[in-house]
Amino acid sequence: MQKYFSFNRDAFSDSQNILILIVALLVLLAPIAAPSAMQVNWGFNALYYLPPVLFYVWIALAVAVALLLLFAPREHFISSGTARYLWGDRKIIGRSIVLLGALAIFFLFRFDAHFFGNGYIRIANLAQKTKPVFRWFDYGGTIIPYMLYQLLTGLGAAKIAAAMWAYQIISILSGLVFIGFSFKISDSLFETDDDRLLSLMLMLFSGLVLMFFGMVENFPPFMALGILLIYWYIQLDRSKKSKYLYFIWIGTLVGLFLNFQFITFIPANLFLTFKQLIRRRSFSNFIGSLAAGIFILAAIIIFYVDAVGNIALSNRMLFFQGKLPDINYGIFGGHHLSDILNLLFMTIPVFAIFILIIARSFKYLKENRLYITLGFLTLAQMAYLFVIDPKEGMARNIPMFGLIMTGFIVMGIYTLIKGKELFRLNGNTVMTLAPLSLLIILPSFFVHLKPSTAEKYIENYLTYNETKTEAALYAFRDYYVTIGLDSTAIIKEKAINKAPGALEAQLVTDLYAHLRFDESFEYALRLVERYPYVARFRMLMGNLLKHYKRFDDAEKEFMTALELDPYNPELYHFLSELYRERRQNKKCFEILERAVEIDPGSPVILVDLAGHYFRIRKPNVVDSLTDIIMSIDSLEPYAYMYKGLVAEQRGRKQAALDYFERFIEINDLLPEVPVIRKRINSIYLELRDTTSQK
Numbered sequence: 001m002q003k004y005f006s007f008n009r010d011a012f013s014d015s016q017n018i019l020i021l022i023v024a025l026l027v028l029l030a031p032i033a034a035p036s037a038m039q040v041n042w043g044f045n046a047l048y049y050l051p052p053v054l055f056y057v058w059i060a061l062a063v064a065v066a067l068l069l070l071f072a073p074r075e076h077f078i079s080s081g082t083a084r085y086l087w088g089d090r091k092i093i094g095r096s097i098v099l100l101g102a103l104a105i106f107f108l109f110r111f112d113a114h115f116f117g118n119g120y121i122r123i124a125n126l127a128q129k130t131k132p133v134f135r136w137f138d139y140g141g142t143i144i145p146y147m148l149y150q151l152l153t154g155l156g157a158a159k160i161a162a163a164m165w166a167y168q169i170i171s172i173l174s175g176l177v178f179i180g181f182s183f184k185i186s187d188s189l190f191e192t193d194d195d196r197l198l199s200l201m202l203m204l205f206s207g208l209v210l211m212f213f214g215m216v217e218n219f220p221p222f223m224a225l226g227i228l229l230i231y232w233y234i235q236l237d238r239s240k241k242s243k244y245l246y247f248i249w250i251g252t253l254v255g256l257f258l259n260f261q262f263i264t265f266i267p268a269n270l271f272l273t274f275k276q277l278i279r280r281r282s283f284s285n286f287i288g289s290l291a292a293g294i295f296i297l298a299a300i301i302i303f304y305v306d307a308v309g310n311i312a313l314s315n316r317m318l319f320f321q322g323k324l325p326d327i328n329y330g331i332f333g334g335h336h337l338s339d340i341l342n343l344l345f346m347t348i349p350v351f352a353i354f355i356l357i358i359a360r361s362f363k364y365l366k367e368n369r370l371y372i373t374l375g376f377l378t379l380a381q382m383a384y385l386f387v388i389d390p391k392e393g394m395a396r397n398i399p400m401f402g403l404i405m406t407g408f409i410v411m412g413i414y415t416l417i418k419g420k421e422l423f424r425l426n427g428n429t430v431m432t433l434a435p436l437s438l439l440i441i442l443p444s445f446f447v448h449l450k451p452s453t454a455e456k457y458i459e460n461y462l463t464y465n466e467t468k469t470e471a472a473l474y475a476f477r478d479y480y481v482t483i484g485l486d487s488t489a490i491i492k493e494k495a496i497n498k499a500p501g502a503l504e505a506q507l508v509t510d511l512y513a514h515l516r517f518d519e520s521f522e523y524a525l526r527l528v529e530r531y532p533y534v535a536r537f538r539m540l541m542g543n544l545l546k547h548y549k550r551f552d553d554a555e556k557e558f559m560t561a562l563e564l565d566p567y568n569p570e571l572y573h574f575l576s577e578l579y580r581e582r583r584q585n586k587k588c589f590e591i592l593e594r595a596v597e598i599d600p601g602s603p604v605i606l607v608d609l610a611g612h613y614f615r616i617r618k619p620n621v622v623d624s625l626t627d628i629i630m631s632i633d634s635l636e637p638y639a640y641m642y643k644g645l646v647a648e649q650r651g652r653k654q655a656a657l658d659y660f661e662r663f664i665e666i667n668d669l670l671p672e673v674p675v676i677r678k679r680i681n682s683i684y685l686e687l688r689d690t691t692s693q694k
Contacts, residue, residue: 644663
């Protein structure tokens with residue numbers, strides 16, 4: 001043993017090295033000890049979901065890593081041959097092998113269940129909507145998979161499968177781009193093969209790579225573009241060529257088209273722009289830093305000022321005081337800070353060491369252009385991380401945090417390897433951080449990629465995040481529907497009705513149906529007070545206010561609901577009903593037009609539109625609309641009702657009778673049924689009289 005290893009005395013040479021060694025050992029112990037010590041532990045507890053055999057294998061590997069921290073190899077495991085294939089004259093071959101290996105791993109171990117992020121909602125948006133929803137802050141992120149989806153369906157793929165594969169292909173390809181530019185960043189930043197390899201391994205042995213295992217979400221390609229922008233930062237720093245500044249701004253504009261998160265790159269861009277334009281070093285540092293700092297501060301102030309009167313924006317942001325129903329989930333609340341700690345540990349296991357080195361290096365690197373650039377990028381992204389509200393819970397919303405961790409990981413790697421020279425850090429300790437990171441993330445990958453384990457993991461998370469239950473249960477239901485286990489899907493569907501707020505909402509509906517309006521109103525009021533950001537509960541309140549003829553208040557509730565959920569046709573339906581009751585035909589038509597633009601295939605909206613045209617005496621339009629409705633849903637009763645009304649107006653009595661009878665046959669509990677029965681009797685008498693006269 002002594003022939004190959006020796007006690008790592010240099011790791012104890014000074015307080016800085018001892019501190020890093022202690023933190024590294026604590027990181028190694030965290031997956032074992034932290035879950036029992038912390039209530040919010042979703043980023044630390046993956047180890048306990050492993051099967052017993054894998055658990056003990058992990059423990060053995062952890063012991064090996066601990067020994068590697070304490071006993072340094074006499075000869076480094078990086079051979080000249082390895083370096084030649086990664087950085088030397090055969091790097092094309094070596095890197096191609098790495099990329100092909102990554103492609104195989106991403107494909108073979110890809111996500112089978114899409115519990116994280118909004119996977120099934122993304123699939124349904126492409127495959128089940130007549131017109132997919134393209135939100136303004138995420139437009140390009142949806143249009144790219146939609147284009148691939150169109151191609152796959154054109155080649156004959158089923159809609160659901162095409163939507164899923166569109167996202168998964170983009171995710172996997174984004175991973176290859178991320179790895180490719182990780183090579184280039186490591187090559188550009190560092191001179192020695194050891195430093196380059198350490199940089200590469202710390203990039204790839206991070207939880208960020210989880211996003212590339214065929215994750216059905218918009219965010220993986222953002223990470224690929226984000227790492228490209230950072231590569232251009234490095235090239236601009238090295239070459240000082242203005243073309244890279246143009247690339248950076250163009251790339252950022254493309255990023256903003258893809259997703260609003262790319263606003264976090266603007267402060268670093270501003271700093272680099274002033275550095276490039278102003279030649280005096282100290283003055284350019286000052287002006288660039290001032291511009292970047294002002295942008296970050298101004299952006300935060302503007303968003304919070306706007307959020308005061310904008311419920312849709314405030315719904316997506318956190319405040320010092322937690323919002324209902326999560327009153328304790330404020331920006332600096334213990335729960336939120338614990339969530340951030342879990343996220344950092346799961347994605348960048350050695351983040352604590354990065355923070356120590358970044359803070360320690362400021363004194364020595366504060367004039368370093370790249371250090372400051374990455375610093376502003378990291379600062380902006382961390383500010384975004386703190387203020388954004390993870391609506392489904394941070395453990396399930398991990399895809400949305402991939403891009404905003406890229407600045408921190410690159411800055412941490414850069415300062416760590418720079419710190420080896422600045423602070424004479426022990427090379428063995430620093431190199432061992434790579435296998436340490438890999439060991440920490442592997443259980444998390446197992447948990448996330450195996451559906452049954454992922455479900456248990458999320459269920460445990462929901463025990464202390466019960467307000468996030470409903471969205472998770474929908475994801476579970478959709479997964480079981482997808483794999484054909486309908487009985488299990490039904491169980492999950494029933495469980496949704498027991499989620500916080502769901503029982504009360506059902507009670508409001510039941511009381512309303514039984515004409516107990518005052519009691520229904522009381523429960524609806526409680527719902528809106530406790531869950532002010534749930535559009536469905538606002539809709540219930542709006543309908544009750546409409547019943548009480550409080551039309552102005554009802555309109556406010558419906559409009560608020562639309563701000564919270566602007567792509568829900570049901571909300572437009574009820575608002576159009578309100579305007580119809582108030583005989584505001586113009587407003588009614590405008591709302592229905594907006595609804596048709598959003599979802600041109602919604603039978604509910606098309607029925608409302610048919611009703612509008614019937615009232616303004618345009619039977620031809622009504623006839624066409626009912627044909628469209630029946631082609632979408634042949635069991636939509638109101639299509640037959642309006643078809644019958646038009647036929648009756650045109651004197652086609654028998655056809656009208658047939659349509660009316662079909663209307664009642666489909667649903668004889670609708671409020672229009674008594675009126676239609678009278679029309680049927682009237683038509684029947686007319687037809688009988690006509691027959692008798694003959």
